[in-house]
Every structure is written in C-alpha cells, then in structure tokens.
Amino acid sequence: MMADNQAVALSPCTTPGTVCTLGIDLGTTSVKAALVVGTEQGQLVTQSCSRETQAQADSPAAGAQGMEQDVQIIIEALNECLVALPQEQLQRVSHIGISGQMHGVVFWKTNQGCKWTESGTGHTFQPEEVSHLITWQDGRCSSSFLSSLPQPQSHLSLATGFGCATIYWYLKNSPDFLKSYDAAGTIQDYVVAMLCDLESPLMSVQNAASWGYFNSRSKSWNTEILRESGFPIHLLPEVGDPGGIAGRMSHDWHGIPTGTEVGIALGDFQCSVYSCMTERTDAVLNISTSAQLTIPMPLGFQPPETPDSLSAVAYFPYFDGHDVLESSVYTQMINAALAQNDTRLSICPTIFGERHMPERLASVTRITASDLSLGHVTRALCQGIIQNLHSMMPFQHLKEAGVKRILGSGSALSKNEVLRQEVEKMFPFPVIYGKDVDAAVGAAIVMLHRK
Known part of the structure; x- marks a missing residue:
C-alpha cells in the first residue's frame, strides 16, 4: 500500500x-x-x-x-x-x-x-x-x-x-x-x-x-x-x-x-461538505473524478415523501435536522487545458450516465473539421461538464435558495483554468477556490x- x-x-x-x-x-x-x-x-x-x-x-x-x-x-x-x-x-x-x-x-x-x-x-x-x-x-x-x-x-x-x-x-x-x-x-x-x-x-x-x-x-x-x-x-x-x-x-x-x-x-x-461550508449561504462545488454541487436547504425544509426517479437532484440528511441538496455527474477529467475562448463543438460528458438518468450516455455533436483541435475539444469538454451541472441545478435555483458565493474544491478545479472559467461563466457568483473538502x-x- x-x-x-x-x-x-x-x-x-x-x-x-x-x-x-x-x-x-x-x-x-x-x-x-x-x-x-x-x-x-x-x-x-x-x-x-x-x-x-x-x-x-x-x-x-x-x-x-x-x-x-x-x-x-x-x-x-x-x-x-x-x-x-x-x-x-x-x-x-x-x-x-x-x-x-x-x-x-x-x-x-x-x-x-x-x-x-x-x-x-x-x-x-x-x-x-x-x-x-x-x-x-x-x-x-x-x-x-x-x-x-x-x-x-x-x-x-x-x-x-x-x-x-x-x-x-x-x-x-x-x-x-x-x-x-x-x-x-x-x-x-x-x-x-x-x-x-x-x-x-x-x-x-x-x-x-x-x-x-x-x-x-x-x-x-x-x-x-x-x-x-x-x-x-x-x-x-x-x-x-x-x-x-x-x-x-x-x-x-x-x-x-x-x-x-x-x-x-x-x-x-x-462530512466533506461540513469540512468547508462555513455559511448557510455557501454552495460547495467539488470536481475531481466526480463532480458535486451542493447547497443547504432552508430551515424547516422537509423532503418529499415519495421518490422522483426522474429528478436530477437528491436531498440528503445533514446535521441538526437539516438537509443538503446535491447534484452529481460522473466523468473522466483531463490533466491540462489549453486556452480556447469558445467552440461550436458540443460534448455531453456523462460517460457513466446519471443516477436519475442512466441511459443518458456521452455524446459529441456539432463536429466540424475546424473544431477538432485539442483546444476546441478541451474547451467543449469543460463546457459540457459545467453545463451538465447547471442543467441539474441552475444558477436561478441557487439564487432563489439564497446562495451568495460558491466554494470551489477538487483537483480538477485547482489544476484546470479553463474549467474555472466555465464555472464563472455559468454561475455568476463570487467563487472562492482552494476550499478543499475533507471527509x-x-x-x-x-x-x-x-x-
């Protein structure tokens, strides 16, 4: 070992x-x-x-x-x-x-x-x-x-x-x-x-x-x-x-x-969320071999009594009778990113599917000869990861929940500037990096x- x-x-x-x-x-x-x-x-x-x-x-x-x-x-x-x-x-x-x-x-x-x-x-x-x-x-x-x-x-x-x-x-x-x-x-x-x-x-x-x-x-x-x-x-x-x-x-x-x-x-x-979430107005975004975006639910919140198998989010018991809401996506992360402002290439990165939608596998669309460079592919992959998270827990949902900042953690965020750019485009909150989760x-x- x-x-x-x-x-x-x-x-x-x-x-x-x-x-x-x-x-x-x-x-x-x-x-x-x-x-x-x-x-x-x-x-x-x-x-x-x-x-x-x-x-x-x-x-x-x-x-x-x-x-x-x-x-x-x-x-x-x-x-x-x-x-x-x-x-x-x-x-x-x-x-x-x-x-x-x-x-x-x-x-x-x-x-x-x-x-x-x-x-x-x-x-x-x-x-x-x-x-x-x-x-x-x-x-x-x-x-x-x-x-x-x-x-x-x-x-x-x-x-x-x-x-x-x-x-x-x-x-x-x-x-x-x-x-x-x-x-x-x-x-x-x-x-x-x-x-x-x-x-x-x-x-x-x-x-x-x-x-x-x-x-x-x-x-x-x-x-x-x-x-x-x-x-x-x-x-x-x-x-x-x-x-x-x-x-x-x-x-x-x-x-x-x-x-x-x-x-x-x-x-x-x-426990990972508890190690870094200091305010109830924080959202925790962790991206490494998997990705999770988590927010605390309002005081007095009660989860539904029956499951919704099609829902992209899940409620988990937290501490002191509170719940947290989590959205997750499983994907392989790249080791480095090249600067590329934008791309027409579109990548859906869910190669393992989602728990609520296991049949939604990865795909690549809008492929053109000019968008197949490493820079385009890297940018499209980073966009796809963040867009997938956003589709499950949109910016407006976080805003309505009272979120005021995002705590970013995980090796993928710390090593990939392109991924951080996409986070800040999609979620226009102050983002604080380096708040690594530790269960x-x-x-x-x-x-x-x-x-």
Whole structure:
C-alpha cells in the first residue's frame, strides 16, 4: 500500500487547553485519518495520513456486474494510517468521528466480527466472520430487478448499489449467503461496531437514507413494506442522529485510550461538505473524478415523501435536522487545458450516465473539421461538464435558495483554468477556490463541535 498524502504537524495536541479529536474516512479508493485540535482560535489539523486501499475483490455471485472490496485490506490500510500518526497525540484523543462511502453494505456475525490482538502500539483488530463490502458502485441490480421491488416510502429513489437493494438481490438469488450473518451496515458502521463492541449495529440517518427504504421525516425504516415482501428486517441497524455517540472503545487502539467516545458513523458526502461550508449561504462545488454541487436547504425544509426517479437532484440528511441538496455527474477529467475562448463543438460528458438518468450516455455533436483541435475539444469538454451541472441545478435555483458565493474544491478545479472559467461563466457568483473538502477532517470537527 502506498501513502498518497501526509501533512506536517501544525500544532501539537499536547498544548495545554487543547482538545484532540480523530477523524477517519473510509473512502472508495483510500482511507484517511486526521487529528484535529480545538483551541480558542479555532480548529487546526495537526497531522493526517492516507493510504490507498487497492481492495478490489472478485464477486463470484454477481460476476462482472459486481463491485466488491476486501474488508481485511481496508482495515489494514486504516491500521497503517494510525501507526503513522504520533503516539503522544493519539493518547490525548477524546472523541473519534468516522465517515465512509455511503450506500454500500457489509455483513458480519455479532460478537464474531473481529479479533483483537496486541501490537507495538496497543491493540488492533482484524476482521473475522465478515463478508466483502458490496460498494455503491455495484451494478448487480438491473433496472428490471429494481422495478420488481416494492415502492419505497422515501424521498430517495432506489438504485443499484444501495444497501437494501443489495440485500433484496441476495434474498432472491443467494438466500443461503444471508443466513451466514446476523448484522449488516456500511463499512463505517462496521468499524464503529467493532471499536465499541456493539451488540447490534447503530447507523446514522445519513447512512440509513443512503440504503433506501428509509423515511427521513419519521427517521424510520419502511418496516411494514419490507416485512410484507419477505425482507430480512433483522439485518436493519438501529438508527440515531448524526453527531450522537455510538459508544465507548472497548480496547485501547493504537494508543487511543479505552473508553474514548466514538460517534455514530457518518456519510462521507456530508462530512466533506461540513469540512468547508462555513455559511448557510455557501454552495460547495467539488470536481475531481466526480463532480458535486451542493447547497443547504432552508430551515424547516422537509423532503418529499415519495421518490422522483426522474429528478436530477437528491436531498440528503445533514446535521441538526437539516438537509443538503446535491447534484452529481460522473466523468473522466483531463490533466491540462489549453486556452480556447469558445467552440461550436458540443460534448455531453456523462460517460457513466446519471443516477436519475442512466441511459443518458456521452455524446459529441456539432463536429466540424475546424473544431477538432485539442483546444476546441478541451474547451467543449469543460463546457459540457459545467453545463451538465447547471442543467441539474441552475444558477436561478441557487439564487432563489439564497446562495451568495460558491466554494470551489477538487483537483480538477485547482489544476484546470479553463474549467474555472466555465464555472464563472455559468454561475455568476463570487467563487472562492482552494476550499478543499475533507471527509476525515469533517468527521473530526463534527465530534469537536458536539463535545
């Protein structure tokens, strides 16, 4: 495994009057741990470390449509991150916040999900009696299969890769697999359950909503709908509010003391937004390997009770009972951009489709011989990315929501001047760049603010 980021310490946790919290993000391709210090002047990231997981695993049951990861490898990467952080600072951690990739599901046996062992830095745990993580990218649930499932009483449409959809798939295609386990959750729920030795998993409303069949208004699963269709409802975790405490650590862990409080696991999307959104009038635009444009909803907003499968936007539970509205597009980004003021070439960059419109694949139109230079293609691609975002969440929508500025983040924006030009053309707000989102930092700050 290879380190892809490690920050230099800015302020030691040993400074009198400071409070240390540890944030962990279990992402799709990497794991990150960040120490955050709370002082009278604000929060400072003292040190962070990330590791690529490279945890891709075969999916015998689903074949090429499956997308699974080896939980053992993910936990190895997490252990490597914590070993790399200063022991004297880990010993002063008072709270741990954990976020991770949403929608996916991992199964385990209660009280047998891991084995704790002693190491040079205290205790560590290794997964046992745990399935692969079936990720949010999993494609085993076809459109016809999803249409055969009960209609959820939720504001979010069901999609392949959602935890409940995956459980339904196993129920109908490999029921014996489900009989091997009695607990389920996201990968971050699993880690929290292991750290606190929970009898049953506890899930935040953020992660529950990402599974499908969850009513965000009542904060409850669609139990009756699921039971009537034979769904194994005993696998549904209990649900709590984000920012709440799941429990205390049952062992010391890499020097972090036994009894340290661990928060209920959070969604990486929400924590990323939380790490940089400072005002309710901010919109957060993040463009890297994917793109998201996110705004907070007004106080008192309630999402609809039924899903709109054709809607280009989705509402996600945030913090303190609030919601955020997100629009996303998946695309490959270019490494550099050449100056080209305009072009007649038109590129629709949705090579992976959209969750609300999977059939909308990429296309190139208005092709002429004079518009095929690298500059024209680059400009058209950048225009297409931003136009696609704008089509889902127009400037007028942001204005009506009270947005006054956009916080731009992500490697694509920081490296591509042409992309930044297109953002400023399409969204005539003040744009502040360099506000990079960081789910691990966001998870730590959530716990720092809720001490």
